[in-house]
Amino acid sequence: MRIKDETLGMWLGVLGVAFFGVTLPMTRLATGTQDAPQLSPWFLTLGRAALAGGLSAIFLLATRSPLPQRHQWKPLGMAMLGNAIGFPLLLAFALRIVSASHAAVITALLPLVTAACAAWVLHQRARLGFWLCALAGSALVIAFSVLRAGDQHFGFAWGDLLLVGAVFAASLGYIYGAQVTPALGAERTICWVCVMALPITLPGAFLMWPQEPVAGTSWLGFVYVGVFSMWVGFFAWYRGLALGGALRVSQTQLLQPFFSILAAVPLLGEPLDLVTLGFAAAVVATVVAGKKLSQTRSTASPQRLAHTKETT
Template sequence: MKTRDIAEMLILAALWGASFMFMRLAAPEFGPVVLIELRVALAALCLIPVLWWRRGQIHLKGNWPALAIVGITNSALPFCLLAFATLYVTGGFASILNATTPLWGAAIAWIWLGDRLSGSRVVGLLVGFCGVLLLVWNKLHFSAGGAALAVPAALLATSMYGFAANYTKQRLTGVNSLAVATGSLICAALLLLPAAIALWPQHPVSARAWMAVIIMAIASTGLAYILYFRLLARIGPAKVMTVTFLIPLFGVLWGALFLNEQPTLNMLAGSLVILLGTALAAGLVSLPGKLATARSG
């Protein structure tokens, strides 16, 4: 990759990693649903002018049903679930769980689309999910400090990301990627709007929470989507996927710097195992010998 590509990858990881910090700041005051409605609606408003400028709106015609499904499974529901999770776990912890997305993507492609997995990728799935167990084993309780609901919510969110990626590949291949991003965010905003109106907070919301949601929508969603799809077109999906490895680093870093979140040894160990499993499952690295080439499915 060129220096410019590496720089944009780092910026993208920093923006996406920061979204967990912003959710930690804003979710307690807005609530998960209202927060995410504001996030996707403001992000869509940022992307619509860019889409029209690039004349990509033609790709929206005839694709709204598929875009609605992507909007539900790639934005509306997973964003809400992750915002809910950040009410109980740190932003750094949630960002590490977010790194399981490629594991779910590979597993769903194997089960649903019949993709054949090499031995290395099967081992990667097993290693990755063992890393999840290592990360969460002491959090699955309801007493103080527990996250018995937050952890399943975050993992359900990342499984939805995995489904959305495979669904997009199957149903929206050839559709302008910026149109997919913009159209799916519009659908997500419209779908969440009734619930957001019903759940709008009755108490005053602080300026800090408003600032967090505005920056998250503009920078961590709108700008991040533009960077992501530009990189996707320039360097391809395999290389762009490596951003997954950087997001937890920034998620933990921003939490430590701005929210005084202290990473634990358990978090670091779980993160390393998850990232190793992700690298194997995504085919970015392979095991040596016959196991690496053995096929499953």
């Protein structure tokens, strides 16, 4: 029975990572480009969180989930700022400038940045080798951005800075969310994050409702990021971690940038660029090496770290 659980957990992990990977092309589909804008990044951010918040409220009521304790509100609030507001907003603005494939290479650094944030927030002490891997991954991302700076389809300064900001926002959100996950449960943590955001996201979405006609495909992208990226994906991911083991299943997140790049081909018509794939593979290689060195001398509990999600 355990073998079946581990297999199911692995497949659920892959499914969750696939949901998160498709977030990048779906976000670009929803926002459009600078030359052909569709939904505004503000509406997309507030609207997707409001949609996920409504689904979360239904889930919490149906499962009769108790309110979080007083000391849990602060980390939940920080997770809300990072994961429900900061990351999707910065990502949406960036994807009006850069392609989804380009963004996939930058955001592939997310696991390393999350580990670095854990070292800061949770007072971990990683080996020197981890920090060298983090520097190597960052150097690869900078080199990729510089290489693409002359390509009219890619932004260098502003677009890449927005992506870096999105990565840091998501990382901090994951770390703070992980602090309350052992007590609340993984699914309830993301649900409370989305429900906490409702007083901001629901009226904000109505205020930012698009006044101009929007393509049907953009609305499709909006529904996807609200339902799957912000909600269903976390259920599949966390359930996969629980069934298959966090250490084993978490390795599936290394597939995320490749899901993004491949999904951008049919959804956005982006070319399958070997240079982009090569840089993505190189960044993932630094992540693999860095992750092996990021769990040393930790003062945080293994349970707390096991639930730290290192994606979108």
